[in-house]
Structures are given as C-alpha cells and as structure tokens.
Amino acid sequence: xxxxKVREENMMQGRxxxxxxxxxxxxxAKFGIPRQSGLAxxxxxIIFEKEYRSREAVRGLxxxxxxxxxxxxxxxxxxxxxxxxRPPRLGGNKRVGVFATRSPFRPNPVGLSCVKLEKIEFxxxxxxxxxxxxxxxxxxxxxxxxxxxPYVDSHPEADGGFAERxxxxxxxxxxxxxxxxxxxxxxxxxxxxxxxxxxxxxxxxDSERIYGMxxxxxxxxxxxxENCLIVKEIxx
Numbered sequence: 001x002x003x004x005k006v007r008e009e010n011m012m013q014g015r016x017x018x019x020x021x022x023x024x025x026x027x028x029a030k031f032g033i034p035r036q037s038g039l040a041x042x043x044x045x046i047i048f049e050k051e052y053r054s055r056e057a058v059r060g061l062x063x064x065x066x067x068x069x070x071x072x073x074x075x076x077x078x079x080x081x082x083x084x085x086r087p088p089r090l091g092g093n094k095r096v097g098v099f100a101t102r103s104p105f106r107p108n109p110v111g112l113s114c115v116k117l118e119k120i121e122f123x124x125x126x127x128x129x130x131x132x133x134x135x136x137x138x139x140x141x142x143x144x145x146x147x148x149x150p151y152v153d154s155h156p157e158a159d160g161g162f163a164e165r166x167x168x169x170x171x172x173x174x175x176x177x178x179x180x181x182x183x184x185x186x187x188x189x190x191x192x193x194x195x196x197x198x199x200x201x202x203x204x205x206d207s208e209r210i211y212g213m214x215x216x217x218x219x220x221x222x223x224x225x226e227n228c229l230i231v232k233e234i235x236x
Contacts (some may be wrong), residue, residue, distance in 0.1 A: 021048040021142040023071065025134050026187070030075055032199040032213035032220075035088060036102065037069075037113035037135040040193035044115070044134030046142060053126025066148035067117050067131065072141045073109035081107045088202035090162060100161065111136070114148055170196045172228040182234040187216050195222065195229050 025044045027033045034040045046069070048057075061067075084095040085103040098106055115131040122128075129145070173196050183191055199213055210232060213220045221233040 017072075017143050019049060019072075019141040020052045020144065021046050023069070023134065023136045023138070023140040023142055025136055025138045025140075026216035027136070027214070028138050029214045030137060031211075032194060032215055033137060034135045034194060034197060037115055038133040039135070039197055041132050041190050042134045042194070043118075043190070044131045044136065046129040046131060046145070048126050048128075050126075055122065055127060058120060058127045058129075061117070061129075061145075061147065062120050064117060064147040067115055067129070068146040068148055068153075069111075069113045069115055069131075069136075069142060070144040070146070071111045071113065071136060072143065073104040073106075073111050074139075074141055075137060076104035076109050081105060086202065087162070090202075093202075096162070110143070111140075114153075169198070171198050171224065172196075174228055174230045176231060179231045179234045182236055183218065184216070191215060191220065195220075195231070198224070198229065200224060 023044050023046050025042060027042075034042060048054075081098070082105065083098060085098050085101055085105060086093065086095055087101050087103070090096070102111075104111065113133075113135055115133045118130040118132055120127055120129055173192060175192065175195075180188060194215070200211060204211075207223070207225045210221055210223050213222070217236065219233075219235040220231065221235070223230045223232055
C-alpha cells in the first residue's frame, strides 16, 4: 500500500509522465483529423525535446516499420469525465462505456496510435521521426514511443466489437477538378482519404450546411448530401 501511495503522489506532482517530443502534422484544428491512426496516409514529424535529442535513444529504431505512440489529448482535458460516451460511428446517439471506446474524453487524456515509420532524419534538432498514418493535432505532446511487434501486437482473430461492424463506413466523394488542382499534388490522395471518412461531427446531418476544414495550410469547404461528400471550395 505504501508503494501505491508513493506512486499516486508522484503522479500528482507530474513525475511519471514527461513530454519527450511533439508531433507536427497538417492539422492545426481538431476538425477533420482521422478518427483512428492508419485510416489515412497522413504525414507527421516527431521532434524530440532537448533532453531527449539523442542518436543513442533511437539506435535500432530504423529496423522497425511501425511504432506505437503514446500521447496526450491536449485539447480534450476536462476536470470531470463521463462514464459513457457517444461514438461517432454509432451515429452519435447511442451511449457506450468510455472504456469500450477510444474517445478522447477519458479519466486520463492519453491517446495510443500505431503509425508507420517512414524514415529517421538526423538534424540540428536531433533525430526527427517521419511517420504516416498520424491521427494527431499539430503540436500534440508525446509521452513515449515503442516499436510495434507483429508477433505479439497483431491478433487477426480478435473481436473488434461494435467498431468492427461499422469499419466499412465511407462516403462517396465528388472533388471538382478546379478544386483538386488547388491542392498540392503530394496532399491530394491523403485529403481524399480524409474526406471519404466523413470529418463531420456525428450529430451534424444538415445536408445544406457548408463545412470548413483546415488541412495543410488550406481551408477545405464541403457539403454532404445523402452519402456523397461534395467539395465546394479550396482556399489556399
């Protein structure tokens, strides 16, 4: 019991979790971020804090193709938490237990993402990890990085619960050529992937509403009618 009390006191004093790095992505705002890692080939860079900018700390990491990132829902911190939440993929109307979801509104605002390691770049700011499949806000604090191990982390026979039953959800996409040409070529396919996943809040069903999403220095305006997302304008 004494050890437990010591650990609890340490947590309250912020001695257990330290921010070791920050993730930089194309998402300056929460709206439009993929709801899970790997749903889109969204790029990100992990830049370490000064104390952790060591070649030795990442020695051998280049041998792995994927990483686990433990990070903070820095824009979802609340003093109180709810026992139940409304998952977007269930239409935003059905409540389930918070521990049966990956909702950002949790007792501790901790996120877990599996991303692909594209390369490690050594710069004046130390090692920079280039990743894809990121589902994080630009400037997200990182607590830890661990290699993904297929032989223990992959369970193809696992039951995915309600998330498995709705994973195929996808919108049709109408992206006018004149709008698409305003998007940098290297960002086009990723943006299409994000839009097909339906960035809207689950409770928004107004077919006349024009939504605006910030991505890679652009504002993407779109409308959703029935099962089709229509890009209306790209403002660079």
